[in-house]
Amino acid sequence: MTSRGQYVITCDLCDKPTKQFCQVSLCVDCVSNHVDKHQSLTHDIVPFKSRKIQLVFPECEFHPHQRCEAHCQQCDVPVCIKCFLSNHKGHNAIELSKIVVNKMRDIETETEEIEIVILPRYMKVEAETKVKASECSARYNELEQNTQRYRELWHKNVDIIFNNLSSSINSKKNDMLTSLNNHQTLLSSLILEIQKTIERNKEILKTNKVSQVINYESKLKEYRSTPSDINIKIPSLETNTIPGVELNIELEEYRAILTQTSISSQIEEANYYSTRELLDKARVVATIPTAVKPIWRVACVGDNAAWVSGDDILMRLVDIHGFVQDIVKTTSMEKPSDITVSRQGRLVYSDAKNKTVNIVRYGQTEVMLTIPKGWKPRSLCCTRLGDILVNLYNGGQNKIVRYQGKTLKQEIYKDDNNKDIFKTGEYRLCIAENNNGDICASDLNADIVIGLN
Structure with a gap:
């Protein structure tokens, strides 16, 4: 079951909770300040729950001093009363106030989902990534300690082998930590963006400006696609010793062998000399979507x-x-x-x-x-x-x-x-x-x- 919280609507002049309404949200202390500041205006101050927002309709660009209170469905543009007598005569229209009501309802529902469902999910993934980065660092440190312990068993002439081994571990460790840190940075950036979206949406829900509501662009679909997690694969250090005859140590593709007569170090890449049969018909293994068009x-x-x-x-x-x-x-x-x-x-x-x-x-x-x-x-x-x-x-x-x-x-x-x-x-x-x-x-x-x- 998902719990739903309610956000507090604050006064437009300060940060206290709203109690009164006069086409702006006001707390008890700010009512007199608002009236004194706008003495030339008529004030209709009512309890906030009894408020009726007076919508500010956009001016018509073709007829001066006329407000567009309707939306022409045929031309998909705001229109005033004079527009119906000229270019839009006979066209079907709908009141802009109805569009605003429906749009406000969608924004409120969407904001609740982003704040209550999506944001906690992002924050959970970020926290898990931090833990993985810490565990990854600790396990790599343990791997380096084991490498140093094995080093002491070998002759001084094989230092170059272990230098290469340590370099490989550090490279793998840094690459993995870089990927995890980049992933964490990406998540932090997305979380900040989501939080800003929530704040922006809440401001829209308090506005009386039609243009801000009409021009709202949803990001809900984008936020629903939570970035995939990063899998950590820590390589293991393998060693095999035949006393007096051979020492053998491996780390994934790196392998070093010490015998009585020679010391050899070689790097073997997986499937390096492997051969594969050519298929008569190409087989699709995976289709990977990207935002790059065209891909060069x-x-x-x-x-x-x-x-x-x-x-x-x-x-x-x-x-x-x-x-x-x-x-x-x-x-x-x-x-x-x-x-x-x-x-x-x-x-x-x-x-x-x-x-x-x-x-x-x-x-x-x-x-x-x-x-x-x-x-x-x-x-x-x-x-x-x-x-x-x-x-x-x-x-x-x-x-x-x-x-x-x-x-x-x-x-x-x-x-x-x-x-x-x-x-x-x-x-x-x-x-x-x-x-x-x-x-x-x-x-x-x-x-x-x-x-x-």
């Missing part, structure tokens, strides 16, 4: 989320249910040329105006690469070895460059016979890396796909 770029983050971008300056992280988890703006205030995701799951985007490739870490945008003069960055691809491939464009010429960190390692635009690999034209190259580490480029100017070893 998509970059997957794991199996349950993706960054998407369109014609505006925003890049949105959307989960599999279509809820926006994060939003990033381009620093140049122009739409991104392309987006991709690094091996650590961080958003990377190219900015043709600033001639940079940027990466977003913990909510902050950093310049990752500055493109040589005369060239503009377009398509991007992060490789499995941590390099980044960038399609550069200059007056119809395309080339692919490989960066390792900030160092230029390779330029691809000529073949062994010193001939241009890519056809001159206005279109970009779309680039990707296959499981063999080869570069695949679709040359839209030549309508071909090129494989480069």
Whole structure:
């Protein structure tokens, strides 16, 4: 059963409860002040419960000194008595006061639902998110402590393994806490907005101005869609020891092995060398709704989320249910040329105006690469070895460059016979890396796909 509370209507001149009414709400103490201030007016002061609000109808824009007290149903506009004798002669109409009564009733019902049902639900989700953030931090701290304890069992030459391990944990922890904090910030912002909507609606319920009531725009449908919760998945630290022979430790995709004769550290990505049969017919796994129209770029983050971008300056992280988890703006205030995701799951985007490739870490945008003069960055691809491939464009010429960190390692635009690999034209190259580490480029100017070893 839902309990329904009533809000107190206060005096329009102070914050005390309303007792009297004279086309404005008044407390007992403010009645005399109101009368003294408006001595030239006639006052009809009655108990608040016996009030009759005198509606202020809008002036007719076609007939001076005439008030529009009706609404033409055929033309869907307010009209005065003279309008019925001219442009709206013979049209059906309804009294504006009836429209106001119905609209006021809807606003009151909607405000009650927002205040009594929806706002507590948002506040509950926010509180749960705070608890999860605290638990997440504590469990990650415990994970770091276990890592340090295992470190002491290993030889000093394997410090690099545990440094990588700690870096991975911190990265995962920061990414998860950033997602939770962003989610909490989003909820706090929405709660503040809802509270303002409630206050605004209450003001409308007290007004006698028809235009404010008529122009009211409902946000009830928007507020009913409570943002989805964030699931927390804490990785476990696994270790296996054969005394005198082998030490083995793993954290998700990270694995390190120490044997009597060698120390090896390797990073294995799930399904990295896996092969999959191509289906005869494509199968739809999920349909994810977004507010982006048209969608120009998509970059997957794991199996349950993706960054998407369109014609505006925003890049949105959307989960599999279509809820926006994060939003990033381009620093140049122009739409991104392309987006991709690094091996650590961080958003990377190219900015043709600033001639940079940027990466977003913990909510902050950093310049990752500055493109040589005369060239503009377009398509991007992060490789499995941590390099980044960038399609550069200059007056119809395309080339692919490989960066390792900030160092230029390779330029691809000529073949062994010193001939241009890519056809001159206005279109970009779309680039990707296959499981063999080869570069695949679709040359839209030549309508071909090129494989480069």
